[in-house]
Amino acid sequence: MSTTIAVNGAAGRMGKTVIETAAEREDVEVVVGFHATEAGEIDGVPVVDGEEAADALAEYDVDAVVDFATPEAAVSVAGTCADAGVALVVGTTGFDDDQLDALDAAGESVPVLKATNFSRGIQALLRTVREAVGALDGYDLELMETHHNDKVDAPSGTANTILETVQDQRDVEPVYGREGHAPREDDEIGVFARRAGDVRGEHELVLAGNDEVVSLSHRAEDRAVFAAGALDAAAWLAGREAGRYEFGTVVDES
C-alpha cells in the first residue's frame, strides 16, 4: 500500500516538484495540496486553501504531510497534524526560536521529521565535514552558499546545519559577510550567502591551512533531489511513534 500524502505549499517551486516526483512512484501518492493564494488543481491533485487543511486531512485520509512553504504556514500545519494524528515532514527553512518550539510541541503528539536539506548528498557532506573539521585542527574555516534570486532566508537552512556540524567539532563564531576593516580571528568562520538566477542550491566549506586548502562542496542540479528525499522521509515516517526524527536515520535505513 502506498503512503498518502498532502503537500503544504503545493503551488510553490518545491510543492510542484514534490507532486511531479510522487507521480513517478508507487510507494507514495499525493492526494491533496494546501496553498495560500491559488486554488484548483496541480497535475490532477486537488489543491485547497491551507485554512481547510484539517477537513482535508480527514477527507483524503492523509498519512503524512510534506511541507515546503513558509515558517508560518509550517507551524500552522504542524498544529493541524498534531490535532489530526498525522505525521509531518518539514522542509521549510528560516524558522525563529518560537516557531521551532511549536514544531517540537507537535512532535509530542505526532512523528515530526524536519530537515534543512533532503538530498542524500548533503547527508554525506555533513559526515565528511565532521571528519575533516575534527582532523584539521587550526585550519581556517569559511562557509559559502548560493541560491536562486527568490530565496528569502539567509544564510540557507543547509548552511546553518553545516555551521552547527562544524560547531559540534570546534568552538568557532560565525562572521556574516565581512565588510570594512575586518581582520580575521582564529576562532571565526566566515559565512557568505549569494542570490543569483535560478541556482538550485550550492554549499561549500573551505578548510585552509598555510600550505593546503580542502574544499568540501555540494551542488543540487534539480529540485527533484529534495523532493525524492522528502517523499522517502514521509514513507518512512508515517505510522511511527510521536517524536522528533532525523533525515540521516532515513538515509541510513533505506
Ligand SMILES: NC(=O)C1=CN([C@@H]2O[C@H](COP(=O)(O)OP(=O)(O)OC[C@H]3O[C@@H](n4cnc5c(N)ncnc54)[C@H](OP(=O)(O)O)[C@@H]3O)[C@@H](O)[C@H]2O)C=CC1
Ligand atoms: N529542506 C529542503 O530540502 C528544501 C527546503 N526548501 C525550503 O522550502 C521552502 C519553500 O521553498 P520554495 O518552494 O522554493 O518556495 P515558494 O515560495 O516557491 O513556495 C512556497 C509556497 O508556500 C505557499 N504558502 C504560503 N503560505 C501558505 C499557507 N498558509 N498554506 C499553504 N501554503 C502556503 C505559497 O503559496 P502562494 O504562492 O499561494 O503564496 C508558496 O506557493 C523554503 O523555506 C525553502 O528554503 C527548498 C528546497 C529544498
Ligand SMILES: O=C(O)C1=N[C@H](C(=O)O)C[C@H](O)C1
Ligand atoms: O530555498 C531553496 O531553494 C533551498 N533551501 C534549502 C536551504 O535553505 O538550505 C535547501 C536547498 O539548498 C534549497
